[in-house]
Amino acid sequence: MELANMSRFAARSARKVHAVRYYSIVHDVPRGGPSLGQAPPPPQAQGQSVFDQAVNALGPRNNWTKEEISQIHQKPLMELAFAAGTVHRRFHKPSAVQLCTLMNIKTGGCTEDCSYCAQSSRYKTNLTATKLSNVESVIEAAKVAKANGSNRFCMGAAWRDMRGRKRGLKNIVEMIKGVRGLGMEACVTLGMVDKEQAMELKEAGLTAYNHNLDTSREHYPNVITTRSYDERLQTLQNVREAGIHVCSGGILGLGETPQTDHVGLIYTLATLPEHPESFPVNKLVPIKGTPMFGQDPVKLEDMVRCIATARLVMPSTIIRIAAGRVTMPESEQMLCFMAGANAIFTGEKMLTTDCNGWDQDKDMFNRWGLSPMQTEASRIAAEPKFEAQSFAHMRGEDESAPQSQA
Numbered sequence: 001m002e003l004a005n006m007s008r009f010a011a012r013s014a015r016k017v018h019a020v021r022y023y024s025i026v027h028d029v030p031r032g033g034p035s036l037g038q039a040p041p042p043p044q045a046q047g048q049s050v051f052d053q054a055v056n057a058l059g060p061r062n063n064w065t066k067e068e069i070s071q072i073h074q075k076p077l078m079e080l081a082f083a084a085g086t087v088h089r090r091f092h093k094p095s096a097v098q099l100c101t102l103m104n105i106k107t108g109g110c111t112e113d114c115s116y117c118a119q120s121s122r123y124k125t126n127l128t129a130t131k132l133s134n135v136e137s138v139i140e141a142a143k144v145a146k147a148n149g150s151n152r153f154c155m156g157a158a159w160r161d162m163r164g165r166k167r168g169l170k171n172i173v174e175m176i177k178g179v180r181g182l183g184m185e186a187c188v189t190l191g192m193v194d195k196e197q198a199m200e201l202k203e204a205g206l207t208a209y210n211h212n213l214d215t216s217r218e219h220y221p222n223v224i225t226t227r228s229y230d231e232r233l234q235t236l237q238n239v240r241e242a243g244i245h246v247c248s249g250g251i252l253g254l255g256e257t258p259q260t261d262h263v264g265l266i267y268t269l270a271t272l273p274e275h276p277e278s279f280p281v282n283k284l285v286p287i288k289g290t291p292m293f294g295q296d297p298v299k300l301e302d303m304v305r306c307i308a309t310a311r312l313v314m315p316s317t318i319i320r321i322a323a324g325r326v327t328m329p330e331s332e333q334m335l336c337f338m339a340g341a342n343a344i345f346t347g348e349k350m351l352t353t354d355c356n357g358w359d360q361d362k363d364m365f366n367r368w369g370l371s372p373m374q375t376e377a378s379r380i381a382a383e384p385k386f387e388a389q390s391f392a393h394m395r396g397e398d399e400s401a402p403q404s405q406a
């Protein structure tokens, strides 16, 4: 496929015409096996450090301790990123990155007090609130996203929960059906949902539900006060029990301490009965008028460390570079891909913030030999594709030591 790309590139250059940007589509290998959480935790190898166990893992485990995750998170960054890249290659096609497009289907006027959010009615952010979009306009937007290579279309509504929104839910059900009818994965982020609402969304064909925990349990009260961490976890449970894939992650740059709060966030998600199929990592986009405006920018090393730790701790999960990617130079994005990230949001907007455009991302993919991932949402890998490898030889250690728990 790379050869094909190169020859197309050469032909374009030779003709000196305006380059037509496109992706070379690689179909991600359909992967069998049980869903993420159904795999039993692999046995722990004797005599290996927790880091080596993670590097050599043959499947997800959800019996992590916070201390273990912290040990991984504290590894020298080069070693951590390389290890994460190695695990990534065992569980995922390394050049495949999922393209998702996120549309705001109802903007602003939200009663919650999430202190980073432009859509909260509590802050003066110059955002104009809108009503729920109509179904046709959403399907049209999904078609444009599909034509540009996205295979997941996400729809976000700014409100606390779905209570009393029967008509809204009916329209959202039609949107989900329409997106699925295009052959795309459909994801929604609609605040808190109960079991019944989750079932209705499942019946509509919803692929995944996004509900971020945002940060660690300990730091959470400094960010949001209008709903609790446990309420968020209850929504995740309702979604999971309805048979919908869980997309849940965090926002870096909320005044947290990475060593404890990034670890705490990963710990909560990695010890759920099943790992989320998707872990978005957002980089705070500071919005003037919100309490989080003025926070120090997220350091690249904290971003890479968070992604790499998540990759080692939740090896089968798709890790998304979400909001804030637009502020990252391409070289920084590549480091994140090498450390285990394998999905991005692309398109005109990401909710209320700017997003890297399709053409920009196509160019980046072609430069680096990346291809859009074609997932089968119902068949996310629970098993490694390749044999476990030991890192011992790279550190000059005795290779006769146990190499894997297989």
Ligand code: SF4
Residues within 6 Å of the ligand: 110, 111, 112, 113, 114, 117, 118, 119, 120, 157, 158, 159, 160, 191
């Ligand atoms: S993040 Fe969601 S729930 Fe929180 S204020 Fe913004 S729109 Fe409302």
